[in-house]
Amino acid sequence: MRVRQMENRAVLTGEHFMNGDIACAEGALAAGCRFFGGYPITPATEVAERMARRLPQVGGIYIQMEDEIASMAALLGASWAGAKAMTSTSGPGFSLMVENIGLGMMIETPCVVVNVMRGGPSTGLPTLVGQADVMQARWGSHGDYGCIALSPSSPQEMFDLTIRAFNLSEQFRQPVIMLADEAVAHMTERVTIPPAREIKLVGRKRPSVAPDEFLPFMPDEDLIPPMPNAGDGYRIHVTGLTHDERGYPAISPEAHEPLVRRLVDKVRLNAHLIVDFEEFRMQDASVAVVSYGCSARVAREAVEMAREQGIAAGLLRLKTIWPFPSKRVRELAAQVKVFVVPEINYGQIDHEVQRCAVGKPVVHVGLMGGRILTPQEIFDAVRKASS
Amino acid sequence: MTKSTGPSVSSELRARREGQGLHPDDAFLRPGRIPHIWCPGCGLGIALTAFVKALQKAKMDLDKTCVVSGIGCTGRIAGYLYLDSYHTTHGRAIPFATGLHLVNPELKVIVFSGDGDIFAIGGNHFIHAARRNMDLLVICVNNFNYGMTGGQSGPTTPVGAFTTTAPYGNYEQPFNLAYLAQACGATYVARWTTFHVYRTRDSMAEAMLKRGFRFIEIISTCPVGFGRPNKIGSGLEQMRYFKERSVVKHGIDAREAHLTMGGEIIVGKFVDDERPTFLDMYREQVEQKVAQSGGEEA
Numbered sequence: 001m002r003v004r005q006m007e008n009r010a011v012l013t014g015e016h017f018m019n020g021d022i023a024c025a026e027g028a029l030a031a032g033c034r035f036f037g038g039y040p041i042t043p044a045t046e047v048a049e050r051m052a053r054r055l056p057q058v059g060g061i062y063i064q065m066e067d068e069i070a071s072m073a074a075l076l077g078a079s080w081a082g083a084k085a086m087t088s089t090s091g092p093g094f095s096l097m098v099e100n101i102g103l104g105m106m107i108e109t110p111c112v113v114v115n116v117m118r119g120g121p122s123t124g125l126p127t128l129v130g131q132a133d134v135m136q137a138r139w140g141s142h143g144d145y146g147c148i149a150l151s152p153s154s155p156q157e158m159f160d161l162t163i164r165a166f167n168l169s170e171q172f173r174q175p176v177i178m179l180a181d182e183a184v185a186h187m188t189e190r191v192t193i194p195p196a197r198e199i200k201l202v203g204r205k206r207p208s209v210a211p212d213e214f215l216p217f218m219p220d221e222d223l224i225p226p227m228p229n230a231g232d233g234y235r236i237h238v239t240g241l242t243h244d245e246r247g248y249p250a251i252s253p254e255a256h257e258p259l260v261r262r263l264v265d266k267v268r269l270n271a272h273l274i275v276d277f278e279e280f281r282m283q284d285a286s287v288a289v290v291s292y293g294c295s296a297r298v299a300r301e302a303v304e305m306a307r308e309q310g311i312a313a314g315l316l317r318l319k320t321i322w323p324f325p326s327k328r329v330r331e332l333a334a335q336v337k338v339f340v341v342p343e344i345n346y347g348q349i350d351h352e353v354q355r356c357a358v359g360k361p362v363v364h365v366g367l368m369g370g371r372i373l374t375p376q377e378i379f380d381a382v383r384k385a386s387s
Numbered sequence: 388m389t390k391s392t393g394p395s396v397s398s399e400l401r402a403r404r405e406g407q408g409l410h411p412d413d414a415f416l417r418p419g420r421i422p423h424i425w426c427p428g429c430g431l432g433i434a435l436t437a438f439v440k441a442l443q444k445a446k447m448d449l450d451k452t453c454v455v456s457g458i459g460c461t462g463r464i465a466g467y468l469y470l471d472s473y474h475t476t477h478g479r480a481i482p483f484a485t486g487l488h489l490v491n492p493e494l495k496v497i498v499f500s501g502d503g504d505i506f507a508i509g510g511n512h513f514i515h516a517a518r519r520n521m522d523l524l525v526i527c528v529n530n531f532n533y534g535m536t537g538g539q540s541g542p543t544t545p546v547g548a549f550t551t552t553a554p555y556g557n558y559e560q561p562f563n564l565a566y567l568a569q570a571c572g573a574t575y576v577a578r579w580t581t582f583h584v585y586r587t588r589d590s591m592a593e594a595m596l597k598r599g600f601r602f603i604e605i606i607s608t609c610p611v612g613f614g615r616p617n618k619i620g621s622g623l624e625q626m627r628y629f630k631e632r633s634v635v636k637h638g639i640d641a642r643e644a645h646l647t648m649g650g651e652i653i654v655g656k657f658v659d660d661e662r663p664t665f666l667d668m669y670r671e672q673v674e675q676k677v678a679q680s681g682g683e684e685a
Contacts, residue, residue, distance in 0.1 A: 073475065
């Protein structure tokens, strides 16, 4: 009975007026997150504060660790003990987390890392918006691995995409990054939380064979191995060293090749299951605006302004930023004359669009951070690009 | 039953679980992993054996006992033990173990790693886990240097010792690990050397059955990394030194158990205490209040 009450309290079904950070925490709880290890940092602190208040109400554990390195390590341990686990941070903390994000990739550990982007590098603009951690999210940890990162554009998506981040992390057995930004995290809007039964949840694959028969890093056909909990009696070895199917260290190119290929390919070959985007007035567009996060909200306004002026602009809004929707951008390259990429950095997703633009020009609308782009700035770029 | 086409260890695993290995301790060691990577004369084999004997003495449930290691020579211990074992990143074994423990308090979580791993790169995690009285047993094998990378100075290298990065002799003052643990609030602190095989085993077994943040330091031989540049000689000669210069002083203030180059080695059990663990406090301070208030303010 108590458990059911707790479960009911995990999903606050109804209409709310809440900011993006709070919605993110509620999304995590609705997804079944029961462990949060974190460290305070602006502009992500509200996620931790909400989790500190809410996790004990649903039988979960909140712990404020001594730093972001420890937070990330604790997440991995919590996940191996069987919990869905999350942390939240911003650029300086994310920089500290990438070490153990790499371990999470190597030992294939589901968990969710929220990076509410602010202006960088270094301490940068603690309270003001940025979108310059896009490439860090993709390439931050050393070595090759596949990356999944989501980009919410509203408090509602802070809720919805956090649930999806958990589902993807459980399905693909790896850390998934919620690449939010300060503007969306601190924006307060209507958030609809559906009834628990309407929230689709995915759990990790469990071993179907006895411990004696189990090879912990032998993948199924989907390239993902089943994962036992600590204490289940499987008594497996898990190491950040290159390992074979038994999980034993194997320091050789012969062992490294299939392992790392698989860590990249499980995302690359399943990209069609992961990639998610939204299009606005793209059907007849000759100018494709490609954007994400808070910038995509402004870009939508700019597209409407352009349409009013008779310019055939459309918007491709990325909800998953990694893997990048290369296929769709290549298709659009055959349709449009030019791409316009507004983002709050010196040019990051811009590079990805260029890679897929098949010779079509790509105009970057950049801003180093501290404020959001204005519709006028993006509209001016669209008008100039279309002429 | 299995769909695997890879290397199979199942028959050997079954034999070991049923106590039919070649050695009585085989049931505790992961099949196919011996010989180990440690140098001749290294004390880690002794530390591992003492640990395996302690598991038996304390009658630990092997399905519910987890070992977490960081990086370095001692960090490799996790891989040899036939338990749920996690070989994590450099210095991060304690926070990883914290996550394991908090999600499933039924698990007995033991961190087994080296002095550089736990007290240099991982020092911050150690002091905070001790402060919180996290219910973990931390076993640190202290060989006074970074052995895996070939003998560099570390946070325990005594003043005057030579290492590859202290070619003129070490001039940094080292940590007294036992004192650090005591000062940070550990509920159990003991130090032994690899010469004290049975005392190490008994201490480990005793600590396994206690609650709270428990710390055992094992002074180890390291003839290749530390012995050679300091002309201490072979592993056997280092063991002789441990035998001759160790002094058992149970219950002393650990600040008096400072280690020096060539000096006496004070060993023994320095702290054996009780105080509420992190989870005790969490349950008392948080969960009860939530249960009483209903926590309806969300």
